[in-house]
Amino acid sequence: MAPKRRAKLAVWKFASCDGCQLSLLDCEDALLAVAGAVEIANFPEASRAVVGGPYDISLVEGSITTPHDEERIHSIRRSSKILITIGACATSGGIQALRNFKNVQDFIPMVYAKPAYIQTLNKSTPITDHVFVDFQLRGCPINKYQLVEVLSAFLNGRKPATPSYGLCMECKQRGIVCVMVAQGTPCMGPVTQSGCGALCPAYSRGCYGCFGPKETTNTASLSAWWNQLGVSDPEIMRAFRSFNAWAEPFRKESEAHER
Amino acid sequence: MNAKSLKVDFLARVEGEGGFRVKVKDHLVTEAKLNIFEPPRFFEAFLRGRSFTEAPDITARICGICPVAYQMSACQAAEDAFGAKPTGAIRELRRLLYCGEWIESHALHIYLLQAPDFLGYEDAIQMAKDHPDAVQRGLRLKKTGNAIMTLLGGREIHPINVRVGGFYKVPAKSQLRTLEDDLEWARDAAVQTTRWVSTFTFPDFQRDYEFVALRHPDEYPLNEGRLVSNKGLDIPISEYEQHFAEEHLQHSNALHSALQERAAYFVGPLARYNLNFDKLSPLSQEAAKQSGLGRECRNPFQGILVRAVETVYACDEALRIISSYDPPDCPAIEVTPRAGTGHGCTEAPRGILYHKYSFDERGLILLAKIVPPTSQNLRIIEEDLTEYVSTRLHLPNDRLQWQCEQAVRNYDPCISCATHLLRVRIERE
Numbered sequence: 137m138a139p140k141r142r143a144k145l146a147v148w149k150f151a152s153c154d155g156c157q158l159s160l161l162d163c164e165d166a167l168l169a170v171a172g173a174v175e176i177a178n179f180p181e182a183s184r185a186v187v188g189g190p191y192d193i194s195l196v197e198g199s200i201t202t203p204h205d206e207e208r209i210h211s212i213r214r215s216s217k218i219l220i221t222i223g224a225c226a227t228s229g230g231i232q233a234l235r236n237f238k239n240v241q242d243f244i245p246m247v248y249a250k251p252a253y254i255q256t257l258n259k260s261t262p263i264t265d266h267v268f269v270d271f272q273l274r275g276c277p278i279n280k281y282q283l284v285e286v287l288s289a290f291l292n293g294r295k296p297a298t299p300s301y302g303l304c305m306e307c308k309q310r311g312i313v314c315v316m317v318a319q320g321t322p323c324m325g326p327v328t329q330s331g332c333g334a335l336c337p338a339y340s341r342g343c344y345g346c347f348g349p350k351e352t353t354n355t356a357s358l359s360a361w362w363n364q365l366g367v368s369d370p371e372i373m374r375a376f377r378s379f380n381a382w383a384e385p386f387r388k389e390s391e392a393h394e395r
Numbered sequence: 396m397n398a399k400s401l402k403v404d405f406l407a408r409v410e411g412e413g414g415f416r417v418k419v420k421d422h423l424v425t426e427a428k429l430n431i432f433e434p435p436r437f438f439e440a441f442l443r444g445r446s447f448t449e450a451p452d453i454t455a456r457i458c459g460i461c462p463v464a465y466q467m468s469a470c471q472a473a474e475d476a477f478g479a480k481p482t483g484a485i486r487e488l489r490r491l492l493y494c495g496e497w498i499e500s501h502a503l504h505i506y507l508l509q510a511p512d513f514l515g516y517e518d519a520i521q522m523a524k525d526h527p528d529a530v531q532r533g534l535r536l537k538k539t540g541n542a543i544m545t546l547l548g549g550r551e552i553h554p555i556n557v558r559v560g561g562f563y564k565v566p567a568k569s570q571l572r573t574l575e576d577d578l579e580w581a582r583d584a585a586v587q588t589t590r591w592v593s594t595f596t597f598p599d600f601q602r603d604y605e606f607v608a609l610r611h612p613d614e615y616p617l618n619e620g621r622l623v624s625n626k627g628l629d630i631p632i633s634e635y636e637q638h639f640a641e642e643h644l645q646h647s648n649a650l651h652s653a654l655q656e657r658a659a660y661f662v663g664p665l666a667r668y669n670l671n672f673d674k675l676s677p678l679s680q681e682a683a684k685q686s687g688l689g690r691e692c693r694n695p696f697q698g699i700l701v702r703a704v705e706t707v708y709a710c711d712e713a714l715r716i717i718s719s720y721d722p723p724d725c726p727a728i729e730v731t732p733r734a735g736t737g738h739g740c741t742e743a744p745r746g747i748l749y750h751k752y753s754f755d756e757r758g759l760i761l762l763a764k765i766v767p768p769t770s771q772n773l774r775i776i777e778e779d780l781t782e783y784v785s786t787r788l789h790l791p792n793d794r795l796q797w798q799c800e801q802a803v804r805n806y807d808p809c810i811s812c813a814t815h816l817l818r819v820r821i822e823r824e
Contacts, residue, residue: 150434151433151434152459153456153457153458153459153462154458154459154460154809155456155458155459155460155462155552155553156459157459158459158460158552159552161503161507161537162537162541162551162552164534164535164537164538164541165538167534168520168523168530168531171520171523176518176520179518180405180406180407181407181409182408182518182519182520183407183408183517183518183520183521184407184408184517184797184800185517185518185521186407201434201435201436202434230456231436231438231441231453232436232437234437234441235437235440238440238441240437242440243437243440243441244435244437244440246439246440246443247435247437247438247439247440248435254435256434276456276553277459277550332550335549335550335555336549336555336563338549339549339555339556339562339563339564340563340564340726341555341556341563341564344452371446374445374446374449378449378452378453379456
């Protein structure tokens, strides 16, 4: 029998910080094993070598913010059997989606002296707004162990084990004392998807929502609790308006507290 | 052939998106340009109206490779504005966290991004087939840096434990001591790295650069110091804007920085080394000497060697901090916001990272300015390309192109940062 062909993996970048694709390189122990299991066909951050498509799996980092990128994502979709978005930018628009609540034309002169040189779209949007996405891996940044799990799941034709339940579940599993109940620290855990390992509560800090909204959120109830803890409406608005600001439940809740 | 153009549309093994183009006419380089097409993200605009407490976590997202640098400069700027100054163990823990980022980032650049150039491989994975021990050593070294960030920061990318005033939670001494065995291994591995890198062939290329780095009376610069250069600059960081200017060019979504009186300047490991050799630990000075480096080094291709020396230093320094650590009474000092302006400047792995914020009386940001190291190096990189290509026009295009890529990668450019970079084109007309 002929040896099984290695799957071709490509990594693509749009507007982002590079952190999620760095997670792949941060799998120090698994990196050479991953590199043995797949053919890394396009990964500019790590290699000069570029192998043309089609690709078996494309990992897409970053959000769509320029007219050129709006076109590019379609050609990537066409050349990819499976397209997986990695991280908050690709799955919800990222921190740069804060422009979506303002007029980006007002933003340009705050950063650049010659606005005419800058080409940008009015909104920063997730990849799913543009093309069909096979799987979305959450996080700002993603959890590298979840990345390895998702890759091995797709390589082996099974469903990835990445729970969509809330952070509270993970926090309880770790046996962490609830920071909101015990210390009165405002925490977004009740409305945020698990995946990081409940890091912030483990460090005596309230969750700040890196992994985006969990399934079936009750954001209004959380805001009411925060109000009782003395958190003001503008502060609640800002809390929902961060790395996953454009994810619908967070967007709507932030708008409910906007004056 | 009189006219020629070299171009690289998409420069690999750098963080972020860009390319470069070099135009040649009648055996003269007429233009060398870095094109930055990494999309603009407008951090300085959307920071307006956010609280000082949010600045460290939001600005960390400018760069997944050096989030700690952003967190440190943001904290320092807010603390400067509010008259707060963490000292003692909190200051030491920040330095330890920064050592973790230096080790991780330097190991990444040396082993995964730059060494393949010197040894003629497309990437580290190809290189691993012939040099498995070296690549394994690099990955383990990188992992040791990440271990510091994970323990102290919660995770290696966008750590969650940093706040203005200090930390949310500080480790017990016994927790920090769990890092010691790995760090002792890493320190030896870093010394081995200097020996390994010193066997590479470095192109003979030197220029009379103006190096700019922080300098501190007692330590190799990480979190604090005055801004100095080898050509007479010596200012407090609050005077940064009086001496440095950013320019917006058509071919780039990153702003280019310049010294107002003297133009291009060089930041990063080579600058720090040239300006602070005397502050390196004895072991790192010895490693530099053994690998053939003098007290001064003006060859940007040897930046990889200096990174290795700095990695020795960062391991050494991390071990020193851990052995003398006593947890602080409180994880953070009290910070009370007030209206005002604050400046922060720290040494990211790629060089100085400047933040300035103006706050209202509630600590909400009115104005933000962030100058990352890569945008400060863009002019120097373009000048290097011009001069480097001029003396090597006899080379075939593919070799010249690869060497140009190498000349750019010397700076470990972080394009994601610089746009808050790179197409190589060489065009011979």
